[in-house]
Amino acid sequence: xxxxxxxxxxxxxxxxxxxxxxxxxxxxxxxxxxxxxxxxxxxxxxxxxxxxxxxxxxxxxxxxxxxxxxxxxxxxxxxxxxxxxxxxxxxxxxxxxxxxxxxxxxxxxxxxxxxxxxxxxxxxxxxxxxxxxxxxxxxxxxxxxxxxxxxxxxxxxxxxxxxxxxxxxxxxxxxxxxxxxxxxxxxxxxxxxxxxxxxxxxxxxxxxxxxxxxxxxxxxxxxxxxxxxxxxxxxxxxxxxxxxxxxxxxxxxxxxxxxxxxxxxxxxxxxxxxxxxxxxxxxxxxxxxxxxxxxxxxxxxxxxxxxxxxxxxxxxxxxxxxxxxxxxxxxxxxxxxxxxxxxxxxxxxxxxxxxxxxxxxxxxxxxxxxxxxxxxxxxxxxxxxxxxxxxxxxxxxxxxxxxxxxxxxxxxxxxxxxxxxxxxxxxxxxxxxxxxxxxxxxxxxxxxxxxxxxxxxxxx
Amino acid sequence: xxxxxxxxxxxxxxxxxxxxxxxxxxxxxxxxxxxxxxxxxxxxxxxxxxxxxxxxxxxxxxxxxxxxxxxxxxxxxxxxxxxxxxxxxxxxxxxxxxxxxxxxxxxxxxxxxxxxxxxxxxxxxxxxxxxxxxxxxxxxxxxxxxxxxxxxxxxxxxxxxxxxxxxxxxxxxxxxxxxxxxxxxxxxxxxxxxxxxxxxxxxxxxxxxxxxxxxxxxxxxxxxxxxxxxxxxxxxxxxxxxxxxxxxxxxxxxxxxxxxxxxxxxxxxxxxxxxxxxxxxxxxxxxxxxxxxxxxxxxxxxxxxxxxxxxxxxxxxxxxxxxxxxxxxxxxxxxxxxxxxxxxxxxxxxxxxxxxxxxxxxxxxxxxxxxxxxxxxxxxxxxxxxxxxxxxxxxxxxxxxxxxxxxxxxxxxxxxxxxxxxxxxxxxxxxxxxxxxxxxxxxxxxxxxxxxxxxxxxxx
Numbered sequence: 001x002x003x004x005x006x007x008x009x010x011x012x013x014x015x016x017x018x019x020x021x022x023x024x025x026x027x028x029x030x031x032x033x034x035x036x037x038x039x040x041x042x043x044x045x046x047x048x049x050x051x052x053x054x055x056x057x058x059x060x061x062x063x064x065x066x067x068x069x070x071x072x073x074x075x076x077x078x079x080x081x082x083x084x085x086x087x088x089x090x091x092x093x094x095x096x097x098x099x100x101x102x103x104x105x106x107x108x109x110x111x112x113x114x115x116x117x118x119x120x121x122x123x124x125x126x127x128x129x130x131x132x133x134x135x136x137x138x139x140x141x142x143x144x145x146x147x148x149x150x151x152x153x154x155x156x157x158x159x160x161x162x163x164x165x166x167x168x169x170x171x172x173x174x175x176x177x178x179x180x181x182x183x184x185x186x187x188x189x190x191x192x193x194x195x196x197x198x199x200x201x202x203x204x205x206x207x208x209x210x211x212x213x214x215x216x217x218x219x220x221x222x223x224x225x226x227x228x229x230x231x232x233x234x235x236x237x238x239x240x241x242x243x244x245x246x247x248x249x250x251x252x253x254x255x256x257x258x259x260x261x262x263x264x265x266x267x268x269x270x271x272x273x274x275x276x277x278x279x280x281x282x283x284x285x286x287x288x289x290x291x292x293x294x295x296x297x298x299x300x301x302x303x304x305x306x307x308x309x310x311x312x313x314x315x316x317x318x319x320x321x322x323x324x325x326x327x328x329x330x331x332x333x334x335x336x337x338x339x340x341x342x343x344x345x346x347x348x349x350x351x352x353x354x355x356x357x358x359x360x361x362x363x364x365x366x367x368x369x370x371x372x373x374x375x376x377x378x379x380x381x382x383x384x385x386x387x388x389x390x391x392x393x394x395x396x397x398x399x400x401x402x403x404x405x406x407x408x409x410x411x412x413x414x415x416x417x418x419x420x421x422x423x424x425x426x427x428x429x430x431x432x433x434x435x436x437x438x439x440x441x442x443x444x445x446x447x448x449x450x451x452x453x454x455x456x457x458x459x460x
Numbered sequence: 461x462x463x464x465x466x467x468x469x470x471x472x473x474x475x476x477x478x479x480x481x482x483x484x485x486x487x488x489x490x491x492x493x494x495x496x497x498x499x500x501x502x503x504x505x506x507x508x509x510x511x512x513x514x515x516x517x518x519x520x521x522x523x524x525x526x527x528x529x530x531x532x533x534x535x536x537x538x539x540x541x542x543x544x545x546x547x548x549x550x551x552x553x554x555x556x557x558x559x560x561x562x563x564x565x566x567x568x569x570x571x572x573x574x575x576x577x578x579x580x581x582x583x584x585x586x587x588x589x590x591x592x593x594x595x596x597x598x599x600x601x602x603x604x605x606x607x608x609x610x611x612x613x614x615x616x617x618x619x620x621x622x623x624x625x626x627x628x629x630x631x632x633x634x635x636x637x638x639x640x641x642x643x644x645x646x647x648x649x650x651x652x653x654x655x656x657x658x659x660x661x662x663x664x665x666x667x668x669x670x671x672x673x674x675x676x677x678x679x680x681x682x683x684x685x686x687x688x689x690x691x692x693x694x695x696x697x698x699x700x701x702x703x704x705x706x707x708x709x710x711x712x713x714x715x716x717x718x719x720x721x722x723x724x725x726x727x728x729x730x731x732x733x734x735x736x737x738x739x740x741x742x743x744x745x746x747x748x749x750x751x752x753x754x755x756x757x758x759x760x761x762x763x764x765x766x767x768x769x770x771x772x773x774x775x776x777x778x779x780x781x782x783x784x785x786x787x788x789x790x791x792x793x794x795x796x797x798x799x800x801x802x803x804x805x806x807x808x809x810x811x812x813x814x815x816x817x818x819x820x821x822x823x824x825x826x827x828x829x830x831x832x833x834x835x836x837x838x839x840x841x842x843x844x845x846x847x848x849x850x851x852x853x854x855x856x857x858x859x860x861x862x863x864x865x866x867x868x869x870x871x872x873x874x875x876x877x878x879x880x881x882x883x884x885x886x887x888x889x890x891x892x893x894x895x896x897x898x899x900x901x902x903x904x905x906x907x908x909x910x911x912x913x914x915x916x917x918x919x920x
Contacts, residue, residue: 105701105705106705106810107701107808107810130705151650153648157647157648158647162647162648165625169871174899176895178893184808185808185809186807186839186871187622187837188613188617188840188873188876188877189873190661191875191880191884191888191891192919193662194611194657194660194661195896195899195900198654198658200654201653218706220707221707241566241568245565245566245590245678246678247677247678247679247680288707292752295748295749346647347646348644349566349567349647350566350567377647380648411629411645412644413644413648414651416646417648419650420650420652431652432651433640435636435638435640436640438906442902442903443653443903443906444653445902446898446901446903447902458653
C-alpha cells in the first residue's frame with residue numbers, strides 16, 4: 001500500500017521529490033521543542049517536496065482520496081510540535097518554494113514564497129537599506145509561511161506588533177485542493193468573513209500557505225539600546241507602563257534576571273556590562289533624529305530612577321548594541337541542557353509583578369527555581385522549568401499546570417507566541433469553554449471536511 | 461403566536477423593555493445607507509432592550525427554541541444594512557449596555573459595554589487628557605460594539621490602523637446562548653484558533669458583543685494639519701507613497717476633489733482656504749515635539765513639490781485645524797440628496813492613480829460624473845454614484861458592478877470599511893470563490909447552528 005502511495009506521489013511531483021527512506025526523512029520528524037518533551041513520531045512517513053501551489057493542490061486532492069494525513073512543514077524551528085507528524089503521514093516540505101517574489105517599495109510591502117526563510121527576507125531587505133521588517137522569532141531559519149502559521153512574535157512587538165499585524169495577503173492551498181488568495185495589498189478590507197485572519201496562527205491545520213505579502217516600514221535612521229538595572233523585579237516591572245504612558249514606544253523592552261544575563265555573557269566569552277542591582281531591563285529604541293533618541297532615553301532613565309533604578313548604560317555604537325542583543329538572544333543557551341520545558345505565558349502587562357510573585361512562591365513550594373526572561377512590555381514571560389538529574393522532574397505536569405492557572409487567573413494565556421501545536425493541545429480546556437472548542441472544531445471541519453491536514457494540532 | 465412571543469420575552473427582561481408597537485420600533489428598522497438604496501423591512505418585528513449578557517443569553521436560547529431570527533442593533537449608523545432586519549425578527553438593541561467600565565491607564569486600555577457610543581468613550585477619555593483612541597467612523601453616535609462588528613475604519617488608519625488593530629478582548633453572547641470572553645488584555649495570544657479576530661467584522665452574525673476592551677495610545681502633545689494643492693490627481697496620488705517611504709506616517713492623508721471641498725465649505729458658511737490647483741491632499745500630523753511636527757511638514761511639502769504641488773497651507777491652531785476637518789467631514793453633506801450610492805472600494809495604495817483614471821473613463825461612458833473623497837494613503841476611495849432626477853439611474857446596477865470589477869482588477873476590495881451587510885452580500889461571488897463562500901457558511905454554522913442571528917447578512 002505504502003509503495004503504491006509513493007509511486008502515485010512521484011507521478012504528481014516527480015521521483016526526485018518523494019522519499020520514504022528514513023535517513024532522508026529523519027530531520028523532518030521533530031522541531032526545536034526542548035529535548036525532554038520533544039515529540040518523536042516513530043511511524044513511517046513519506047516526505048514530499050513540491051515546487052508549486054498546483055503540485056500541492058494535486059497532493060492534497062490525492063490525500064483526500066485516500067484519507068491520508070498531510071503535515072505541512074516550514075523551517076522546523078517551532079517549539080510546540082506544530083510541524084511534527086503524529087501519524088503515518090505525508091510530510092510536505094515547503095523548502096522549494098523559496099523565492100523572494102517582489103519588493104514593493106511603493107506600497108511598503110514584500111511578497112515571498114512561503115518557504116523563503118526569514119534570513120532570505122532580511123537579506124533581500126538589506127540590499128535596499130531603507131526598509132525594515134520587525135518580526136524576529138529568534139531563529140532566522142524560520143520560514144515565512146511557518147511564521148504566519150505560528151503567528152510569530154518576538155522582541156519587537158512593543159512598537160510594531162506581531163506577525164498578524166503584518167500579513168496583508170496569503171496564497172493558500174485549501175485542504176480540499178483549491179488555490180485561493182486571501183486579503184490583498186490593502187490597508188482596509190471588510191468584504192465577507194475574514195479568512196485571512198482565520199488562517200494566521202492556524203498552524204497548518206486549515207490550509208497550506210504558498211505565498212505571503214507582508215507590510216514593511218521605512219527604516220529608522222537612529223537606534224540605541226539602553227540597559228537599566230534595578231534591585232528588584234517589581235520596581236523594574238512597574239516602570240514599564242509609566243514609560244508607555246509618556247508616549248515613548250520602544251521597539252522592545254526585555255526583562256532579564258541577572259544570573260541569566262551574566263551566564264549568557266560568560267558563555268559568549270564576554271561580560272555583562274551591568275553590575276549594580278539584580279535585574280535588568282533592556283530597551284531597544286529607534287528614532288528619526290538623534291535628538292529624538294536622546295530625549296526618549298533620558299525620559300526612560302528619569303522614569304526608571306523614580307522606580308529606584310540603580311544604574312543605566314546606553315549603547316549607541318552598533319557594536320555595543322549588537323553585544324547586548326547577542327547576550328539577550330543567548331539568554332537560554334548556557335542552561336539549555338538543564339531546561340525541561342520553556343513556557344510562554346502572557347498576562348496583562350500591569351499584572352506582570354504579581355504574576356512573578358506568584359510564580360516565585362510556587363517554585364519555592366516545589367523546592368526549585370524558575371529562571372525567567374521576557375518581553376515584559378508585552379506581558380510575555382518565558383519561564384523555564386529545570387530538569388532534575390537530566391530528567392523531567394516528577395512534579396513537571398502538576399507544576400506546569402499550576403503555572404498555567406496562575407496566568408489564566410490574571411486573564412492571561414497559556415501561549416503568547418510559541419503556539420498550541422501538539423504539545424499544548426491538551427491544555428485547551430483550561431483556557432476555553434467546551435462550546436468554544438466545539439466552534440473551533442466546526443471551523444476546522446468547514447475548511448478541512450476530511451480532517452487530513454496536520455491532524456492532532458490545536459484540536460482533535 | 462406573536463403575542464405569545466411578546467409575553468415570553470417580557471417574562472425574560474421585564475415588560476418595560478419589550479414592544480411590538482410600530483411607532484416605537486420605526487427608528488430601529490433602517491440605518492444610514494443612502495436613501496435611494498436603503499432597506500425598509502415591512503414585516504412586523506419585536507423590539508427588545510436587554511440590560512445584561514445574562515438577559516441576552518436567555519433571549520437567544522428562547523429564540524433558538526422557536527427558531528426566530530434575532531438582529532442585534534448598535535447605534536444604527538452603519539451604511540450596509542448590517543443592522544436592518546429583513547424578516548420578522550426580534551430586534552435586540554444594545555442601548556442599555558452603555559457603561560464605561562474601566563479606563564486602565566497602566567495597560568493603556570479602556571473597557572466599555574458594547575452599547576456605549578463613541579461619544580461616550582471620547583468624553584471619558586477627554587476627562588483624562590493624556591490618552592487617545594484613533595478610530596472614528598465619522599458619526600459619534602456609533603456604538604462601540606457596532607464598530608467592532610463592522611470593523612470600523614475612518615481617516616486615521618494610516619498611522620494607527622482600523623478597529624481590528626485595537627480590539628483586545630470581547631465579551632460575547634454566542635448565538636446558542638453561552639457567554640464567553642474572547643482574548644484578554646494581551647499583546648500576544650496564540651492559544652487555539654483566534655475566535656476574537658473571527659468575531660471582529662462579523663456584523664452581528666456570529667455572536668452579540670456585550671463588552672469590549674480597546675487599546676489606547678498616549679496622546680501626542682502637538683498636532684497640525686497640512687493642506688497641499690495639485691493641478692491633477694496623479695501628482696497628488698504619486699506623492700503619498702514617497703512620503704511614507706521617508707518614514708513619515710501621518711495620522712491621516714485625505715484626498716478631495718476641489719469642487720467637493722468648495723461646496724462643503726460654502727455649505728458650512730465658510731471658504732475653502734486653497735484656490736490654486738484643482739485637487740487637495742490634507743495631512744493630519746502629530747508629534748511629541750513642535751520640532752518633530754515642523755520637520756515632518758517641511759519634508760512633506762518638499763516631496764509634494766517634487767510632484768508638482770502648486771500650493772501648501774499649514775493649520776496649527778486648533779481652530780484652523782478644526783475648520784479644515786469640519787469641511788472634510790461635511791464633504792458629503794451638500795450633495796447628499798443627489799447621491800444614489802456611496803461606494804467604499806479600496807485598492808493597493810500605489811494603484812490609486814490608475815484606479816481613478818479607469819473610474820473617470822467609466823463615468824464618461826455613462827455620461828455622468830463620479831465625485832470622490834478618500835482615505836488615499838489607505839487606497840480607500842469613496843466614489844459617489846449620482847442620482848438622476850432624484851431617482852436611481854437606470855444604469856445604476858451595471859455601472860456599480862463595472863466599478864467593483866475595476867477595483868478587483870487591481871487586487872482591491874468591494875468594501876474597505878463600510879461592510880458587506882445586506883446591501884453588498886450579492887456581490888460576494890465577484891470577490892470570492894465558491895469554496896471560500898462555502899467555508900464562510902461552514903463558519904457561520906459552527907457558531908450559529910440554527911442560523912438565528914442576523915440572517916441575510918454577509919451570507920445566506
